[in-house]
Amino acid sequence: MNLALLGGLLGLGFVLGVLIAILEVYGPKILRLCASVYTWVFRSIPEILLLLLVWFGPSQFGVQISPFFAAVLALGLRSSAYQAEIFRGALQSIPSGQTLAARALGLSRLGTIRHILLPQALRLSLAGWGNEFAVVLKDTTLAYAIGVVEVMRQARYIASRNFPLTLPAYILVALLFLAATYFGLFVIGKLEERLRIPGLEARR
Amino acid sequence: MLLRVVDLHKRYGREEVLKGVSFFLEKGETKVIIGPSGTGKSTLLRCINRLTEPDRGRIWLEDVEITSPKVNINRIRAQIGFVFQDFNLFTHLTALDNVRLGLMRVKGMGKKEATARALQELARVGLADKAKAYPAELSGGQQQRVSIARALAMDPKLILFDEPTSALDPELIGEVLAVMEDLAKSGMTMLVVTHEMGFARSVADEIIFMEKGVILEQGPPEQIFYSPKHPRTAEFLRRITDLYGGNR
Numbered sequence: 454m455n456l457a458l459l460g461g462l463l464g465l466g467f468v469l470g471v472l473i474a475i476l477e478v479y480g481p482k483i484l485r486l487c488a489s490v491y492t493w494v495f496r497s498i499p500e501i502l503l504l505l506l507v508w509f510g511p512s513q514f515g516v517q518i519s520p521f522f523a524a525v526l527a528l529g530l531r532s533s534a535y536q537a538e539i540f541r542g543a544l545q546s547i548p549s550g551q552t553l554a555a556r557a558l559g560l561s562r563l564g565t566i567r568h569i570l571l572p573q574a575l576r577l578s579l580a581g582w583g584n585e586f587a588v589v590l591k592d593t594t595l596a597y598a599i600g601v602v603e604v605m606r607q608a609r610y611i612a613s614r615n616f617p618l619t620l621p622a623y624i625l626v627a628l629l630f631l632a633a634t635y636f637g638l639f640v641i642g643k644l645e646e647r648l649r650i651p652g653l654e655a656r657r
Numbered sequence: 658m659l660l661r662v663v664d665l666h667k668r669y670g671r672e673e674v675l676k677g678v679s680f681f682l683e684k685g686e687t688k689v690i691i692g693p694s695g696t697g698k699s700t701l702l703r704c705i706n707r708l709t710e711p712d713r714g715r716i717w718l719e720d721v722e723i724t725s726p727k728v729n730i731n732r733i734r735a736q737i738g739f740v741f742q743d744f745n746l747f748t749h750l751t752a753l754d755n756v757r758l759g760l761m762r763v764k765g766m767g768k769k770e771a772t773a774r775a776l777q778e779l780a781r782v783g784l785a786d787k788a789k790a791y792p793a794e795l796s797g798g799q800q801q802r803v804s805i806a807r808a809l810a811m812d813p814k815l816i817l818f819d820e821p822t823s824a825l826d827p828e829l830i831g832e833v834l835a836v837m838e839d840l841a842k843s844g845m846t847m848l849v850v851t852h853e854m855g856f857a858r859s860v861a862d863e864i865i866f867m868e869k870g871v872i873l874e875q876g877p878p879e880q881i882f883y884s885p886k887h888p889r890t891a892e893f894l895r896r897i898t899d900l901y902g903g904n905r
Contacts, residue, residue: 553708554745554804558759558811559735568762573749650749652793 454603456633458524458593463586465529470536474574475566477537478544488537495534500595503527508599524596532589539585543577544570576648583641587634604629658717659684659846660705660815665714667700674700675711676870682815682848687841689857690850691881692867693893698850699742701867702817705848706730706737718814735763738808738816743824744800746792752779752803753788756810764811778806782836798829802836809840816840818849854897858882866890 477488495503507527511518518526547570555565594605608626612619660682667675674697682688690698703709705716707723707730716723723733746755757775760766766774779785782802792800801821808816818837822830834856841847841860851857857864857878864881866874866889874887885891 548745550741550743550745551747554739554741554747557706557708557734557737557739557741558807559731559733559763560759561731564762568758569747576749650793651791653748653791 454521454601455590455593458521458528458596458601458603459590461525462529462532462589462593465525466532466536466585466589469530469533471540471571471575473533473537474540474544475571477541479562479566492534492537495531496538498531500528500531500592501598503531504595504599520596520599520601523599524593524601528589528592528595531592532585535585535588536582539578539581540574542581543574546577547573576650579641579645579648583638586637586641590633590637591630658682659686659719660848661717662701662705663715665701665704665716666712667697667704667709668712674870675704675714677714678867678870678872679714680865680872680875682846684814684846685844686862687845687847687849687860688863688865689861690848690865690867691852691854691857691893691897692873696868697870698867699819702739702819702848702850705817706734706739708739731763735759735811736814738811738813740801740804740808740816740818740821742820744792744797744804746800746804746807748792750791751788752784752790752792752795752806755792755803756807759807759811775806775810778810779803781809782806783832796829797825798832801825801833805833805836805840815846815848818847818851820850820852822851822853852897854882854894866893868893 473488473491476484477492480488498506504524504527507530508518508520508523511523551569551573552565555569556562560568593603596603597605597609600606604626608622611622658681662681663679665675665678666673678697678701680688690701692698700709704711704714705723711724714724718733718736721733722728723730746752747758750758753772753775756778757766757768757771760771760774761768776785776788779788782805784799784802784806787795787799787803792803795803805816805821821837822833825833830853834853837847837849837856838860849856849861859878861878863875864878865872866881866885866887868889874881874885874890876886880886881890882894885894
């Protein structure tokens with residue numbers, strides 16, 4: 454369940470994050486402002502509060518959403534704000550000569566972003582993105598607060614039915630997270646290695 | 658007339674960089690622009706494909722007005738090669754991908770055809786064996802030659818060179834100039850900003866001397882180098898030869 458949550462929120466965060474980063478760097482002034490407000494808002498509200506707002510908010514207006522969907526939405530929106538900042542930093546670190554050369558060839562603004570800037574920015578973002586992955590992986594346990602049956606909640610079930618197992622259950626959860634983080638960062642590290650450009654940067 | 662520039666003006670803040678520049682270029686001609694740093698030579702080149710928007714003045718490429726607001730500037734740029742001082746190769750792409758990107762993404766050519774064409778251009782600049790290399794694996798001279806191949810692949814009507822050898826180590830300048838000389842001989846139309854006076858003297862059909870945003874003098878190399886009409890031209894050439902030595 455936690456992995457499904459993680460996949461959902463990272464995916465949502467990625468798509469929104471890339472879009473917002475592009476708007477923040479290349480968008481017209483008004484959209485740039487909107488993007489900045491967006492990242493400010495979603496980086497300001499405590500996650501647990503955001504979860505509760507997204508979960509209880511719609512039901513006030515008669516819209517019932519599942520706890521799982523609410524958790525993906527709340528955590529995904531939050532993650533998109535952080536991911537947007539990672540991608541923005543990467544986009545801005547690309548020398549302006551790359552854009553000039555692309556435009557001089559006759560590529561449109563969008564073509565330049567798509568074929569020249571984004572591929573470079575995503576590669577530069579990997580290390581920061583790995584950090585975001587490690588953070589949000591643990592945030593999936595917060596979904597527990599709105600009733601998603603995730604790993605923390607299951608540990609609580611076990612603990613409440615069989616008190617002596619409390620500590621072992623929690624230790625088991627901790628080990629699961631250790632393993633998941635290790636595995637995730639391993640995959641990202643491999644990806645970094647594969648996408649390394651010969652001659653361009655220092656080896657890890 | 659292939660390129661016609663009329664009364665071009667450009668201002669950055671309070672500083673007027675171009676103060677009414679006019680000249681033209683015939684098909685197959687090579688013109689070299691010389692002059693002190695900061696006199697608007699690079700700005701002039703960038704105004705020609707509107708990487709920089711001119712404030713006033715008009716530019717025609719054959720019978721199409723580049724400065725018209727109705728023009729599709731991307732289509733114009735695809736016909737004008739641009740070679741930058743610091744190469745600006747796409748760092749995430751191999752030499753081959755750098756050269757075929759424009760063919761595939763701007764001209765919509767298929768991969769197979771684009772690859773063949775790109776390899777042909779790489780061979781033309783002497784880098785057929787470096788197709789798979791990334792820019793960071795190439796020397797400055799090799800990078801600049803790839804960037805020339807990138808421009809050539811688009812079949813441009815004209816190539817603009819913005820100080821193409823100024824970022825290179827002295828021993829690498831020759832290989833780039835040799836490629837440019839071959840190009841000029843093959844009939845390519847070229848407009849070159851450079852401090853390489855030897856190249857200007859031996860390759861240019863005409864030399865344009867610019868200072869402080871205006872063209873002070875233009876004429877064949879013999880006139881500019883041996884009997885300049887403007888005292889500033891003579892002074893500039895004297896300073897350049899003092900700086901770099903007489904044989905350049």
